[in-house]
Amino acid sequence: MLITRDNIFLNKTFRDKREIFCFLATHAVAQGWAEDANKIEADLWARENQYSTGFESQIAIPHAKTANVSHAGVIFIRLQNPIDWESLDDLPVQIIFGLLVPESGAKLLHLQIINSLASQIVDDEFRARLFAVNDEDELFQYMKSRIAIEEEV
């Protein structure tokens, strides 16, 4: 499974983007998706520096498609205290979807799940639930229930 409870973190405290990228990279290595956390962190910054991955509604999707990742991964973080992310609407970010995808050879199913997840983020009900769920288990079950794979590739 691409989305697992081990990769969902609610009520975390981070001070800034830098700390979050460091956490995402370290977690990716701990999960066996990558070997070198420093490289993953650099890859996330390389994308972030092109233009902010902060959207409106206090959500950001930092991501990297990189040869330094061997296995796709999705990490969900909900912060205790929102942080600045240079978002489009200038609101601080509270919810972070970290996406890591190999440069080539990613499993089609994984790409479909990521595509479906990203599509859901523009849905008002989906967004509201991300902020409202009480625990990791509830969020995990909800996200699983909402993943829809479109069969026209």
Add this chain to the structure above:
Amino acid sequence: MNIVGVTSCIAGLAHTPMAAKSLEKEGGRLGHQIKIEQQGAMGIMNRITDDDIQAADFVLIAADRTIEEEERFAGKVIIRVKIGQCVSHASDVITKCVSAVEARLNK
């Protein structure tokens, strides 16, 4: 109006599907026929057909990279917009494009 469009971002992971869904959602809400092709990490999804292009009043391109097969749209009115704008302000983007196309038709 009848609108077709293409979304495409650098990694093809986040902005591409988000912009596509926002445009489809807001386009439908504003009463337009809209179909958006995604050119992302999986290649081309929800491909725009020749018939779709034929029927379209204009083509919306929301991309921060060169899109595939742009030659399909030769002869159509093409409007290029920033992909980030389509994620968060899809309704404004569509309204502006429609007004511009209407103004052109009424000339």
